[in-house]
Structures are given as structure tokens and as C-alpha cells.
Amino acid sequence: MQKLSVVIITFNEERNISDCIKSVQSIADEILILDSFSKDKTVEIAEGLGAIVKRHRFDGHIQQKNRAKNMATHQWVLSLDADERASEEMRIAIPKILQNPKHDGYWFKRRNHYKGHWIKGCGWYPDAKLRLWKRDFGSWTGKNPHDTFKLYTNETSEHLNADIIHYTYPNYETLKAQSLKFAKISAKSNSHHSKLYLLSKLIVSPVSKFIKSYIFRRGFADGWNGLVISSWQTKETFLKYYKALKGK
Numbered sequence: 001m002q003k004l005s006v007v008i009i010t011f012n013e014e015r016n017i018s019d020c021i022k023s024v025q026s027i028a029d030e031i032l033i034l035d036s037f038s039k040d041k042t043v044e045i046a047e048g049l050g051a052i053v054k055r056h057r058f059d060g061h062i063q064q065k066n067r068a069k070n071m072a073t074h075q076w077v078l079s080l081d082a083d084e085r086a087s088e089e090m091r092i093a094i095p096k097i098l099q100n101p102k103h104d105g106y107w108f109k110r111r112n113h114y115k116g117h118w119i120k121g122c123g124w125y126p127d128a129k130l131r132l133w134k135r136d137f138g139s140w141t142g143k144n145p146h147d148t149f150k151l152y153t154n155e156t157s158e159h160l161n162a163d164i165i166h167y168t169y170p171n172y173e174t175l176k177a178q179s180l181k182f183a184k185i186s187a188k189s190n191s192h193h194s195k196l197y198l199l200s201k202l203i204v205s206p207v208s209k210f211i212k213s214y215i216f217r218r219g220f221a222d223g224w225n226g227l228v229i230s231s232w233q234t235k236e237t238f239l240k241y242y243k244a245l246k247g248k
Contacts, residue, residue: 002098003029005072005135006080009064011036013082014045016167021049023085023165024078027094034068042082061147065140076101077135079149080164084110089162094132105133105149105157110164114225115171121218122229129164130157145185172228179236186236187243195245202241210234 006028010017021031031051035043036058043053054071058064069077076098080086086094090108097106109126112119119125130138130149138151151157169175190198213219213233219226 001095002076002101003074004076004078004094004098005030005032005074006078007032007034007065007068007072008051008080008082009034009036009061009068010038010042010046010082011058012038012040013042014038014040016082017042018045018049019085020080020082021046021051023087024080024091025049027086027091028078030073032068032072034064034071036064060144062140062142062144065147065149069135069140072135075135076132078132080131081166083167085165085167087111087163087165090160090164093160093162097132103158104137104155105130105151107157107159108132108162108164110166112166112168114169114175114229117222117225119168119222119225119229121220121222121226122213122233123217124168124229128159131164133157143186143189145182175229175232179232180239183236183239184243186240190240190244191247193244198241198245202238202245205241206234206238209237 004027006024008017008020008031010033024031033046033051033053035053035055037055046053056064056067065079069079078086078094107128107130110129112124112127130151133149133151137155138149140147141150142148169178210230210233214226214230219230222229
């Protein structure tokens, strides 16, 4: 059977890292943490659970995840965020795949939670993610902070009927803080665009985002939580163009 490296990037994740590591211990041959110099007990907890911890200054989600990927010892890699967990279905499916892989990458659905509730609308489910792949057959791309893993040309992948469990936001404050943080990072990524482009995006994109999230992606079906999430998705969209336009 092929050996598996699990890679996780961290910064101040003492609340999450233990459960994340424990969810993959039964299937991983190596658990590698790339930490951005956490100031809490993240490193201590990870090392106590047998993970290999390396450190590098954070310079972007895409850059850090590619760095962690390249540090993995084994060819097959499962990438998780610290607030994610491998489900029981994943722990059953992955060893079977690695006995005789038919493809170069595998997709999982991601079950996102807000305040302990599984959110099925707002574009939050199935939220398919390519997270199991051959290390040298693809790389992280996208625009920070919204990274995505892409296989190189001619590589093949398959969607699996197994979910990553994602404890996205435990409370309103974390949803707000992350939205503001992502808006700031996205504004930096968009700063090279012309003022005309940014202004047109500022006028059109927030309204489009709310309609898509709350109506077409059925955010309304999640009740008050769906309205709150759709509203913050809209505000994040507005701020990322507003801040880029203002040079903030």
C-alpha cells in the first residue's frame, strides 16, 4: 500500500489542532505541521501527538501550502486545515484507494459548520475540495486567501462520497473577524487592477454575491444563520474592492 503524508498549516490553532491530528492518526504514515511561529500551544500539542513540526514565516496561504506539500516525505498527500477533520468515511476510503490508486487525485465534499450547525446553503455544501493527491502531480493556485489545488495537465481525479468535516466558525465573532481578514488579503491581491475595474466590481459584485448566496444557493433554507452568512459574504465582497480602490 502507498504511504500517506498528512500536511497541515497552522498559526495559533491550539483549539483545533488536537482533534485534527487525531482524526488522521489511524491512516497517516506521517503528519507534517508547517507552523507560522504560533504564540500559543499549537506546536507543543502537535509534537505531543507525534506530528513533525516545521516553521516558516507566513507569506500567503498558497505559498505556505505549496511549501508544506513539498516538505512531505511521501508521494501521496492529504491536505487539511487545522479546523478540519477527516470523517469516518474518509478513514475507510483512503486506505482502500492507496492499496491500488486508479487516479492522481481525489475530491471530497466539505461539510461546513457555523455555530455548531451544518450549513447546507450559501454555497457551503457540497463545497467539493481536491485534497488527496500525488505530491508532484499538482500545486496550490488561486488568489490569496482563496487557494485551490490543481492537478497538472493530463492527470486524472475522482470524486468520492466522503466528507471533510469543517468547523468553520464557532461563533459570530469568528465569522466577522475572518471575513474582515479575508477582505483585507483579497484587497491586496486586487490592488493591481485599474480603478475603473475596481469601481465596476464594487457596484455589481456585492449585490450579485448576496443574490447568489441567499437565493440561488439557498441560504434562506438555513434560516437566520443563512442570512448572517450571506450578509457577511456580501460585506467581504464589498470590502475587498473598496479597500483595493482606496489603497488600504
